[in-house]
Amino acid sequence: MSEPENWSPLGRLLEEISWEGSIPAGYRRGGRGMENVLTTQVMQALDYLPRADFLRSVFRDAVGADGARAAAARACTSLRLTLLPPELQLPPTRLAVQPDATWTDDSVYVLVEAKRIGSSRFQPQQLVREYVGVVQECAGRVPLLLLVLGAEPPILVQGEGRTSVRDAIAQGLPALAETVRPLPESVDELLAGIDARVAWTTWARIRERVAANASSAETRYGTETVIRLAGDLVRAVDWHGST
Numbered sequence: 001m002s003e004p005e006n007w008s009p010l011g012r013l014l015e016e017i018s019w020e021g022s023i024p025a026g027y028r029r030g031g032r033g034m035e036n037v038l039t040t041q042v043m044q045a046l047d048y049l050p051r052a053d054f055l056r057s058v059f060r061d062a063v064g065a066d067g068a069r070a071a072a073a074r075a076c077t078s079l080r081l082t083l084l085p086p087e088l089q090l091p092p093t094r095l096a097v098q099p100d101a102t103w104t105d106d107s108v109y110v111l112v113e114a115k116r117i118g119s120s121r122f123q124p125q126q127l128v129r130e131y132v133g134v135v136q137e138c139a140g141r142v143p144l145l146l147l148v149l150g151a152e153p154p155i156l157v158q159g160e161g162r163t164s165v166r167d168a169i170a171q172g173l174p175a176l177a178e179t180v181r182p183l184p185e186s187v188d189e190l191l192a193g194i195d196a197r198v199a200w201t202t203w204a205r206i207r208e209r210v211a212a213n214a215s216s217a218e219t220r221y222g223t224e225t226v227i228r229l230a231g232d233l234v235r236a237v238d239w240h241g242s243t
Contacts, residue, residue, distance in 0.1 A: 009044040012083040013037065035116040038240045039100045039148070040083055042206065043112070045233035049210075049226060051076040055103075057209050059146075064165075064199035068144040072108050079103040079110070088133045090180045097133035100148075109138040114148040117203050117241040121156040127165065128172030131198060136184040147200040166194050207237040 006015055016036055017027065031037030046055045059073040072079070081103055088097040101112040111134045113127075127145075134143045147165065149155065154162040163171075170191055177187050185193070214230035 007082070009040045009047075009081075009083045012085075013040045016084045033116060033118070033240055035114050035120070036084065036100070038116065038203070038236060039112070039114040041236040042203070042233055043081055043083055043101050045210075045229050045236070047081045049229050049233075050221065051079075053213050053220070054210055054230070055079070057213060058201065058206055061205055061209050062146060062199040062201040064195065065144055065197055068108075068142050068197055069199055071142040072103065072110050072144055072146075075105050075108045078105045079108065080105060088137060090129060090132060090136070090176075092181065093179050095129060095180065097129050099130070099133075104141070107141055108144065109134065109141040110144045110146055111137075112146050112148060115150050117150040117237070120150055121158050122168065123158055124160065125172050125176065127157075127168045128176050131169050131194065132173075132176060132180060132183065132190065134197065135190065135193070143197050145198045147198070148206070149200055149202050152202060153200060165198060165200060169194050169198065203237050203241065207234055210234060 006012060013036060027034070027037075046058060049055070056073045056076040059069045059076065062069055081101060083101050085099055085102050088099070089095070090097065097111075099111045100114040103110040103112070111130060113130055115122075131145050134145045137143075147155075153165050155165060155168060156162050157168050160168075160171075173187050173190055177183055183190065210230050210233050214227060214234075
């Protein structure tokens with residue numbers, strides 16, 4: 001008998017924590033300031049809030065990859081959220097991509113890379129691996145790598161200083177091409193596709209959009225549930241950002 005799928009956001013978070021060895025002391029404070037906890041709280045709220053007004057607006061309000069974001073926005077009501085999904089392997093190496101979340105259906109493949117609010121940095125080669133992973137896994141769907149950042153770019157890459165998102169990916173592609181074979185596309189094709197496949201937003205932008213939409217939600221939906229969910233998302237961002 002196969003193992004039942006661990007699909008719930010809380011279940012996925014607990015599985016991720018289990019790989020961290022002994023439970024870190026930070027979780028005793030409710031995981032305040034920890035990106036996996038923030039991501040779970042925000043993405044779960046977006047999963048349950050009315051998609052046409054909330055998730056769609058998050059995609060539309062991001063920056064970059066206009067066509068891919070539009071495709072994700074159109075598909076918002078059919079997308080399936082997976083929090084902290086299993087890692088992606090880049091064959092034939094042992095290199096792995098660890099998404100923070102995915103939003104997927106038959107037409108769109110969105111990989112979310114989230115950073116904590118406040119000081120954070122990307123590991124060397126992290127973004128280029130995630131970018132190649134998105135192209136590898138999309139399987140004919142529209143690919144989108146969506147970065148959720150604590151602050152607007154430029155981003156900080158360990159050992160490389162601050163740089164644009166595009167340059168962080170472009171500069172790492174030649175080295176990755178030496179180990180990941182075959183790539184899902186040629187290096188030239190991957191370079192040419194960066195601007196069409198990579199977008200970013202910030203936790204603050206998501207918070208502001210959800211708060212603005214919630215102000216009219218009570219009249220539109222006539223239910224307190226929507227107001228409470230939107231309020232929980234706003235409070236989560238504020239709580240994690242006040243560390």
